[in-house]
Amino acid sequence: MLKRLLEYVGFEPGRFQARWISGSEGAKFTTTIKDMTEKIKSLGPNKKMRDDIV
Amino acid sequence: MEARVVNKGQLPELLDKLAKDYDLIAPVQEETVVLFRKISGAADAFLEYTNSDVSPKGCFLPQNEKTFNYTYTGDSIEINKPEGAQKAVLFGARPCDIKAITTLDPVFEGEKFGDEYYSGKRENTVIIGLSCTKVLSTCFCYAFEGGPCDGTGSDLLFTEIGDKYYVEVNTEKGKALADAYSQIFSSQGAEQLAKDKEELAKKLAGEFVRKVDLTGVKELLDNNFELPYWNGDDQKKCLGCGTCTYVCPTCHCFDIFDYPTGDFTGARLRCWDSCMYPEYTLMAGGHNPRPTRKERVRNRFMHKLKYHLDRYNMVGCVGCGRCVRKCPVNIDITKIINDLKEVAQNA
Amino acid sequence: MMDVIQQLREQAKKLLEEKKVTLVIGFGQGTELARTTPVFIDSPEGVSALTWGPFCANNLAKYLTDYKNAEGNVAVVVKGCDARSVIRLLDDNQISRDKVVVIGVPCPGQLEWQKVAAEVKPGASLKETADNGESFSVKTDAGDYSFNKKDYMLHRCLVCENPNPVISDITIGKELPVKTYEERFAEVSELEQKSTEDKSAYWDKQFSRCLRCYACRNVCSVCTCQICVFDQMLPMWVSKRTNLSENTMFHITRAFHVAGRCVDCGECDRVCPMDIPLRKLNQKIHKDLGDLFDSPTPGSKPGIPSALGEFSPGDPEEFM
Numbered sequence: 004m005l006k007r008l009l010e011y012v013g014f015e016p017g018r019f020q021a022r023w024i025s026g027s028e029g030a031k032f033t034t035t036i037k038d039m040t041e042k043i044k045s046l047g048p049n050k051k052m053r054d055d056i057v
Numbered sequence: 058m059e060a061r062v063v064n065k066g067q068l069p070e071l072l073d074k075l076a077k078d079y080d081l082i083a084p085v086q087e088e089t090v091v092l093f094r095k096i097s098g099a100a101d102a103f104l105e106y107t108n109s110d111v112s113p114k115g116c117f118l119p120q121n122e123k124t125f126n127y128t129y130t131g132d133s134i135e136i137n138k139p140e141g142a143q144k145a146v147l148f149g150a151r152p153c154d155i156k157a158i159t160t161l162d163p164v165f166e167g168e169k170f171g172d173e174y175y176s177g178k179r180e181n182t183v184i185i186g187l188s189c190t191k192v193l194s195t196c197f198c199y200a201f202e203g204g205p206c207d208g209t210g211s212d213l214l215f216t217e218i219g220d221k222y223y224v225e226v227n228t229e230k231g232k233a234l235a236d237a238y239s240q241i242f243s244s245q246g247a248e249q250l251a252k253d254k255e256e257l258a259k260k261l262a263g264e265f266v267r268k269v270d271l272t273g274v275k276e277l278l279d280n281n282f283e284l285p286y287w288n289g290d291d292q293k294k295c296l297g298c299g300t301c302t303y304v305c306p307t308c309h310c311f312d313i314f315d316y317p318t319g320d321f322t323g324a325r326l327r328c329w330d331s332c333m334y335p336e337y338t339l340m341a342g343g344h345n346p347r348p349t350r351k352e353r354v355r356n357r358f359m360h361k362l363k364y365h366l367d368r369y370n371m372v373g374c375v376g377c378g379r380c381v382r383k384c385p386v387n388i389d390i391t392k393i394i395n396d397l398k399e400v401a402q403n404a
Numbered sequence: 405m406m407d408v409i410q411q412l413r414e415q416a417k418k419l420l421e422e423k424k425v426t427l428v429i430g431f432g433q434g435t436e437l438a439r440t441t442p443v444f445i446d447s448p449e450g451v452s453a454l455t456w457g458p459f460c461a462n463n464l465a466k467y468l469t470d471y472k473n474a475e476g477n478v479a480v481v482v483k484g485c486d487a488r489s490v491i492r493l494l495d496d497n498q499i500s501r502d503k504v505v506v507i508g509v510p511c512p513g514q515l516e517w518q519k520v521a522a523e524v525k526p527g528a529s530l531k532e533t534a535d536n537g538e539s540f541s542v543k544t545d546a547g548d549y550s551f552n553k554k555d556y557m558l559h560r561c562l563v564c565e566n567p568n569p570v571i572s573d574i575t576i577g578k579e580l581p582v583k584t585y586e587e588r589f590a591e592v593s594e595l596e597q598k599s600t601e602d603k604s605a606y607w608d609k610q611f612s613r614c615l616r617c618y619a620c621r622n623v624c625s626v627c628t629c630q631i632c633v634f635d636q637m638l639p640m641w642v643s644k645r646t647n648l649s650e651n652t653m654f655h656i657t658r659a660f661h662v663a664g665r666c667v668d669c670g671e672c673d674r675v676c677p678m679d680i681p682l683r684k685l686n687q688k689i690h691k692d693l694g695d696l697f698d699s700p701t702p703g704s705k706p707g708i709p710s711a712l713g714e715f716s717p718g719d720p721e722e723f724m
Contacts, residue, residue: 004692005660011596011688012656013604021723051604052649087613089679110677121645194436194526266527294442298619300677312644328644336635385623385675386462387434387441
């Protein structure tokens with residue numbers, strides 16, 4: 004639900020992901036993080052809700 | 058008092074010039090809301106409004122003000138204040154809002170303590186007011202010694218009369234600006250327009266529908282901090298949101314806090330706060346002198362009708378009517394004033 | 405609507421005289437012709453302050469939690485949408501059922517007071533209102549007016565799901581026909597279809613106007629936290645700064661905090677002094693609740709399990 008709401012407000016799809024990974028699913032954890040990192044890198048810097056204080 | 062005339066047709070030219078030479082702040086329309094923003098030219102200005110939704114007090118007391126950046130260098134703290142105020146022109150503020158700014162002056166430019174952030178903006182800004190041409194059902198500036206065409210506090214006051222503006226030059230600052238753009242501020246024809254302006258003022262004075270009578274109210278509040286009246290419906294229906302305080306042109310409460318941007322750096326910010334919030338008077342030890350809505354509602358109206366007068370000999374309310382329009386539950390200061398007047402009479 | 409007003413006053417008087425309640429919360433005439441204000445009546449003589457009409461936009465269920473520990477019971481006048489709040493509050497155990505007497509009034513819609521005020525002679529007093537199907541007639545001492553519902557009603561009333569209160573101890577007025585709408589979430593769908601940049605630009609424009617007055621939060625009948633996350637100073641989740649980032653954070657967080665409990669009463673949208681279309685945010689959540697969990701609008705029936713408060717094995721599991 005949160006993912007959909009964030010996308011509705013203008014976050015790029017893929018920037019926020021939620022996964023359920025138990026402590027014993029090490030391999031799943033690794034692949035998820037790797038995929039997520041690649042995805043984020045391809046999206047580039049996030050422009051929404053940046054802290055703009057100078 | 059000096060006066061000038063500006064052709065309506067030349068106003069866009071004037072605004073464009075002002076936008077180039079100054080930070081020009083004028084009313085703009087964003088969807089259905091009118092507020093004051095810095096504009097880059099006449100095309101952005103929106104002048105067909107009775108009054109804006111948020112007052113122009115933000116020109117002098119911005120909702121968010123950075124007072125300085127700090128860096129902890131190991132053995133000392135370096136403070137970096139932001140650049141001083143730029144030369145600015147506030148165009149299009151209504152007489153009630155300009156009067157409200159003058160009520161903020163003694164708060165921030167007191168004898169003992171001055172606020173350089175406020176003063177800097179105040180000194181460097183020329184206020185060009187715009188008389189009203191219409192009175193809303195929620196307006197009541199007359200009750201607080203104001204009027205729809207009252208130039209008090211403005212450097213220049215524009216009043217629209219036919220296809221011209223009658224311009225009153227009220228201060229040296231105003232005169233300097235009018236002289237600097239003398240090709241737009243003409244000296245001819247001012248006398249006739251002066252009479253027209255008076256007629257307009259009289260006409261508008263007859264259009265107020267809210268009857269507000271302050272007789273006896275101040276004395277009642279001076280002598281009675283506890284009144285059964287404050288236990289009534291207002292404090293029950295008040296939601297405790299900050300709407301009235303944020304749209305009010307005379308409200309000036311603020312919160313100061315430090316905002317870290319790293320382990321050793323950050324900024325100190327001064328932002329608007331509202332006395333209607335419960336944590337506004339919450340003390341570090343947990344005590345809260347205004348623990349319930351009753352105390353907070355009472356405080357708001359005591360401030361507007363008494364405390365500001367006591368402290369600075371100036372009205373605390375200018376009758377702009379924004380709180381009346383925006384309050385979600387129709388708490389109405391004019392009703393409260395009239396109720397208090399009755400309480401005073403029956404006492 | 406005069407007969408509704410009369411019955412309302414009679415019933416309220418009876419409740420107070422028979423000491424079934426110690427307080428009646430209802431609508432009273434406001435300080436503008438087209439406005440009402442919440443009234444709190446604790447004596448039988450005071451019931452003459454009660455009124456009803458197309459200017460009763462407030463959701464009075466908001467005040468129930470103020471009286472949950474008060475002596476005696478409380479009666480509250482509710483419209484259809486407000487009644488959903490009552491159910492939600494009861495389901496959340498925010499107030500016990502035996503403490504509340506619900507006076508339900510079927511509602512044909514509410515008018516936007518600013519639009520009405522712009523047409524009516526300033527200073528006029530209200531005499532009478534009536535529902536004429538496609539419009540409301542408003543009689544004043546300065547003339548009679550008619551306002552067609554399509555153009556003058558609150559936005560939220562145009563897609564009203566529950567004109568008849570879904571919970572009511574005393575119902576006053578005739579039951580109204582329930583309409584169904586094919587495109588209930590038309591505005592949400594329209595926005596969903598825009599590109600990410602357009603969606604972002606749209607909401608940035610809206611949120612940059614936000615004053616963080618918290619009127620939306622304070623008027624919300626299901627925002628019942630004793631200490632709101634946005635009021636906490638340690639840790640400071642949001643400061644008092646009103647920049648775009650913090651404003652966006654506030655709105656997304658609040659929408660999500662009430663997700664599954666928000667009853668779509670639309671008060672947040674109505675009270676915003678900066679005309680931010682907040683309902684479009686909460687409606688997105690309602691649409692998703694329907695799509696993902698087949699959940700109807702919270703509060704539209706008593707005892708609906710809270711979609712986000714309960715788990716069933718059939719729930720979608722996109723995150724597994």
